[in-house]
Amino acid sequence: MSDTTTVRAAGCVLWRRAPHSGEVEICLVHRPRYDDWSHPKGKLKRGEPAIDAALREVLEETGHHCIPGARLPTIRYVANGRPKEVMYWAAEATDGTFVPDDEVDRILWLRPDAARARLTQPRDRDLLDTLRLG
Secondary structure, X not given: OOOOOOEEEEEEEEEEEOOOOOOEXXXXXXXXXXXXXXXXXXXXOOOOOHHHHXXXXXXXXXXXXXXXXXXXXXXXXEEOOEEEEEEEEEEEEEEEOOOOOOOOOEEEEEOHHHHHHHOOOHHHHHHHHOOOOO
């Protein structure tokens, strides 16, 4: 009998203003386990609010602190035979330094069009399309 309990996760579309040009850049993470490029995200711990999980995952995966902004669409899909629901926020990166590890070995800061082209999953590209920055 398979477990059909929904896996709950949260993450952010992490962005910043480029240091020299001031243009918006999007942070993507590379996960060697899946050899994919995605937005930082991860599973909620028991009793953890989704926004807290999203901010924790950004820090764990990118080394950056961030300020959460607008709530973005929730993405639903099946992963490893189980339904998965990922709640997202736009978040502006503040300070931090990336340190590679086994979970995330690289990050890239890319202009939105380049980030969209680099993302592995169409659902992540669709999510990026919902990002509105002032």
